[in-house]
Amino acid sequence: MKRCNQMVELGRRQFLRGGATAVVTTAAASALASGKAEATPALARVNYPSQRLANVKDLKVDQPVEISYPDKTSPGALIKLGRRVEGGVGPEGDIVAFSTLCPHKGFPLNYVAADKSFNCPGHYSRFDAEKGGQEIFGHATQNLAQFRLRVESNGDIHAEAVDELIYGRLSNVLSV
């Protein structure tokens, strides 16, 4: 039961944190989008924002940084894995970022450094941070949404797109 309470608490914290700012972000973006729509045809893909997450020098191996992308209501984790992986960025090719909403039922995932996996306390799903978020075990019908990253020459890490639909939204960018 203790574990469950922790889970609920963590979930509440994440959603409240996101929710409070979401109203502002969404409203502002909607106004902007509707203004644009009159002048230009709709785009084939959603228009992802480029967002600075951190600088490579801020990251320590296996110490995930809480981030959110593409907006404040979509929590994620930025991780330096310490080993080069496919899709990793930075000088060592070991920096990755993922959505931390379980794509099964939206419970917040916990990062376990011991085996570099994301774990869902809701229904035990597991995703491999070193294999592009591959579902090791679980109930989600997709592998974990990964944020595509770009590193600037000064070491700033930017998120620029997402490779799967994020749990709880039918458009990864809500304000199109």
Added chain:
Amino acid sequence: MTYKRNIDRLPIPPKGARVQNVVCHYCIVGCGYHAITWDVNKQGGPLPDQNYFGQDLTKQQAQETTAWFSPAMYNIVKQNGQDVHLVLMPDHDCEVNSGLGSIRGARQGENSYSEVTGTQSQRLTDPQVYRYSGMYPTSWDDALSLVAEVTRRVIEEQGEDGLIVSAFDHGGAGGGYENTWATGKIYFESMKIKNIRIHNRPAYNSEVHGTRDMGVGELNNCYEDAELADTIVAVGTNALETQTNYFLNHWVPNLRGTSLKKKQDQLAGEAHPPTRIVIIDPRRTTTVNACETESGKDRVLHLAIEPGTDLILFNALMTEIAAKGWVDKEFIQASTTDFDAMVAANKVTVAEAAQATGLSADQITKAAAWIAEPKEGKRRRTMFAYEKGLIWGNDNYRTNQALVNIALATGNIGRPGGGCVRMGGHQEGYVRPSDAHVGRPAAYVDQLLIGGKGGVHHIWACDHYKTTLNALEFKRIYKKRTDMVKAAMASVPYGDRVALVNAIMGAIRQGGLFSVDVDIVPSKIGEDAHVILPAATSGEMNLTSMNGERRMRLTERYMDPPGNSKPDCLIVAGLAQALEKSWRAAGKNDIADKFKGYDWKTEEDAFMDGYNKHAGGGQFVTYERLRVMGTNGFQEPAVDFKDGRIVGTKRLFADGKFGTKDGKAKFMPTQWRGLQAEGKQQEKDKFPFLINNGRANHVWQSVYLDQNNDFVMGRWPVPFIEMNPSDMQELGLKPGDLVEVYNDNGSTQAMANPTPTAKRKQTFMLFAYPTGPQGNVVSKGVNEFIIPNYKQTWGNIRKIADAPEVTRRLTFKSQEYTTG
């Protein structure tokens, strides 16, 4: 790279989109779903008054929302000839799954046939016949008249035993009451076919004769009992992976303690101690891990027995429970027979059982106490659940009965928090004319085919090459026999029907076999067929089934079947009419007349002819009434129709009356006799590795749809074999390396999957996979009722190749949930 769909937006269902009732067409649990469809040229909007959900979709939705679906739940399909968007999402109001979707069922949308998105392009769209050295499309009339001609000629020469049939007998996809009735009617009523078998075993028999012979039907409780039990006993069932939402929605609340209120409400006047679970399985599964996560390790007792020793363990538990007096004397007296004789016959000491099972004496006595020791003076409520570990394991009949002995002795049948139930594989959907003529033991059909018997083989949604025992030998002979017919067919012009059938018959007289395969996708055995008939699946037709608590629902037809494919029941109707015509043309009017009564226009006609007229309580059940009952349906048998609702039966045997002549459940003697099936002990002595086998979470059955699904094939391109890392090291294996598994029965391939929790020399291989059928190495040994023993298989393992690209990219981390 790990497979990603790169979908960043999905169409929003508009307000007023059509919604229909659906039951997942895969496993026995039968989760409720909704099919939401709307015109392809329309879409809803994100505001509450613009969308089906009535929710503000400009905002991130919370966990467990009802207003989100994953890309795998979406597709574009045809409905009455028009393209429509389809969302197949779990129903939050269904009591079975409460909105949960498994990794299998929640991909039904994506696994639907779509000419727009290209999914399931493998689906069969037309009848095909062998001509000009290949399989080519033809008309239903052409295909069915050829099948009928050959079938009639074979029966004329060999009698009805010359027609061999392999057919589903279950619910869900490749089954359903409509289709089991139709196939039953043609083979058991119009004909009396004896040489018939079921999709996953080589004979026409029950997997659970044992419990039925005691008068205890195997699906006797309800899923809620798992929330009410004081103790759950799980035997050879890996419920988290194979009955996922039954486990998550009904076992977990009990293990977590969140069903306590329900216990207090329904079972007042007794203590409700923290729930315990006993898991009997040689392998540590993710189910064990999940139970420990929820209950704490001190309330989970995992008995990792020596494989195949369940029976002696059960007898020891029964002996211990009887000795302690932890039995329900009143129930035994009122509702059972032969208790004392059973106890005397099955007497086994804890020490003897410890020796055979490899458990400690303490573990066995602890299990007995957890199962039966009264709680504060009241009877402990214990639910017993078993599945393929027992059913496909050593000495099926006795082992099944030994477990039911314990459940009966402790008064745990027909009462809340109890039950002794199989967990199930497919849903159920059996209604057929009497099969009494088949006999018991039934014919060992695979051995007949291997032995050159029969001239024509009708296959209904079975793929022996993947799902039978002794599969490599079966395939070798089957191919040889069907190739003889192919060679004969190639020797005459296809259009000369008389010459063609004569050529086929000539080959059959030489030992050839004419093969007719009815399926929804190309199967492995279908590669050797001469006629392929395309079937529709659940949702492309209206289809009824019941789940593991006998919950019957109607899946409504929400999309069109691919091309010219048809529901199996209507294929049967066409075949019956073709046979009638063929027999009449041959001047046998008396035989032709037996094929009357198939003038069904729809699957509903077959349902009314079958279930409504022949199932127990069937007279209360119609499609219209089932539509009203929605995804919750009712629990069979129906006993009434009242106030617009079908009235069902929550638990069987609640009145203490059982399915025997005298109404009393019968205890059975079930003496331990070691490894029962012929040759198993010798195989164990000869080969070093146990090749245990079963299912995995990602996939359903023989992956007949998932073999065409990128998400699944990106995870398990080759069947895994879980091995202890030290065993891998000794064989020079790295993760993902390809190995050959071999013994005197045959050989197959798998991918080494390092599993630290696996015991040394005890492997576990994914079953029924097209890229490496485990059945190739399973011996032909069966029990006295022709039940196979897949689980106790021993073989050797050697490296074939370094990990190829498709396995190199996989994760090999532990599947067990961890908090770090």
